[in-house]
Amino acid sequence: MTSPAPEQAVPFGESDWEALRAAARDAMSRAYAPYSRYPVGVAARVDDGRTITGCNVENASYGLSLCAECGLVSTLQATGGGRLTHFTCVDGTGSILVPCGRCRQLLYEFGGPELLLETPDGRRTLDEMLPQSFGPQHLG
Numbered sequence: 288m289t290s291p292a293p294e295q296a297v298p299f300g301e302s303d304w305e306a307l308r309a310a311a312r313d314a315m316s317r318a319y320a321p322y323s324r325y326p327v328g329v330a331a332r333v334d335d336g337r338t339i340t341g342c343n344v345e346n347a348s349y350g351l352s353l354c355a356e357c358g359l360v361s362t363l364q365a366t367g368g369g370r371l372t373h374f375t376c377v378d379g380t381g382s383i384l385v386p387c388g389r390c391r392q393l394l395y396e397f398g399g400p401e402l403l404l405e406t407p408d409g410r411r412t413l414d415e416m417l418p419q420s421f422g423p424q425h426l427g
């Protein structure tokens with residue numbers, strides 16, 4: 288018996304994207320961003336069906352600030368690991384934001400080229416947002 292493809296195993300429709308954005312906005316409302324005053328929230332679906340979130344956490348030593356995606360990948364591991372399949376990021380107004388370059392690399396580690404991201408121009412694979420990526424495959 289063959290296993291269904293992951294996208295068939297856990298269907299993901301428009302209402303799921305809406306729920307993911309709502310989770311990201313909720314996380315954004317708890318961001319700690321007193322220096323930039325630019326709160327960010329992220330949410331992702333994991334291949335086992337759970338939803339995880341993160342928010343940015345800044346620091347008085349500005350360069351130590353953590354992007355929301357840092358919290359998300361930490362939560363991913365702390366709650367059981369798995370692969371990211373769908374991802375969204377919102378700014379302080381709740382509008383869709385593209386993750387910064389460093390965070391695309393963080394996402395690549397746990398989602399790979401097939402991870403689907405929302406952007407202001409529609410949904411894109413991570414392969415489109417971070418082409419010719421360096422990743423675990425290069426390290427053998």
Ligand SMILES: O=c1ccn([C@H]2C[C@H](O)[C@@H](CO)O2)c(=O)[nH]1
Pocket residue numbers: 320323325326327342343344345352353354355356376385386387390
């Ligand atoms: O993908 C991104 C881009 C920016 N930020 C945060 C970092 C900083 O706290 C604030 C302004 O750059 O936004 C994120 O959390 N994720």
